[in-house]
Amino acid sequence: xxxxxxxxxxxxxxxxxxxxxxxxxxxxxxxxxxxxxxxxxxxxxxxxxxxxxxxxxxxxxxxxxxxxxxxxxxxxxxxxxxxxxxxxxxxxxxxxxxxxxxxxxxxxxxxxxxxxxxxxxxxxxxxxxxxxxxxxxxxxxxxxxxxxxxxxxxxxxxxxxxxxxxxxxxxxxxxxxxxxxxxxx
Numbered sequence: 001x002x003x004x005x006x007x008x009x010x011x012x013x014x015x016x017x018x019x020x021x022x023x024x025x026x027x028x029x030x031x032x033x034x035x036x037x038x039x040x041x042x043x044x045x046x047x048x049x050x051x052x053x054x055x056x057x058x059x060x061x062x063x064x065x066x067x068x069x070x071x072x073x074x075x076x077x078x079x080x081x082x083x084x085x086x087x088x089x090x091x092x093x094x095x096x097x098x099x100x101x102x103x104x105x106x107x108x109x110x111x112x113x114x115x116x117x118x119x120x121x122x123x124x125x126x127x128x129x130x131x132x133x134x135x136x137x138x139x140x141x142x143x144x145x146x147x148x149x150x151x152x153x154x155x156x157x158x159x160x161x162x163x164x165x166x167x168x169x170x171x172x173x174x175x176x177x178x179x180x181x182x183x184x185x
Contacts, residue, residue: 023041042143
């Protein structure tokens with residue numbers, strides 16, 4: 001069996017299979033995108049398995065979110081940091097295969113049943129679920145800096161800014177980046 005070096009230990013075929021299966025399950029819960037499952041990924045990868053530290057996990061997400069491209073890129077970066085190329089393959093395949101298959105099937109079914117009251121009610125109910133998952137993701141991403149008062153204040157200010165204005169979210173990102181560059185957060 002080929003073992004892959006990932007920093008503080010080895011991740012073999014059983015570890016890759018475990019990563020793939022866990023991300024497969026998370027893929028089916030990713031209402032609102034893969035980022036909404038970040039809290040569970042963090043619990044599993046950092047808390048349960050110890051494959052990454054909190055700081056490494058958050059840095060993986062931050063790096064991927066700063067790069068141009070789809071939101072799901074963070075899954076590839078997390079996979080890379082766990083087990084290199086094999087980790088990328090396991091994490092991305094686990095994240096994309098089930099949700100893509102389900103989305104295609106549900107899209108076709110939804111097109112045929114677009115007039116259904118039950119379908120409209122179901123899709124309307126997904127918005128609050130997505131907001132709750134995004135709030136949980138934000139809480140997990142604040143973990144490394146939650147001991148300071150500035151980071152939660154900046155997070156709340158960002159939420160208020162986004163709810164009260166129609167401004168481009170890049171303004172909030174620029175303010176957060178400026179605060180971080182100045183060492184305020």
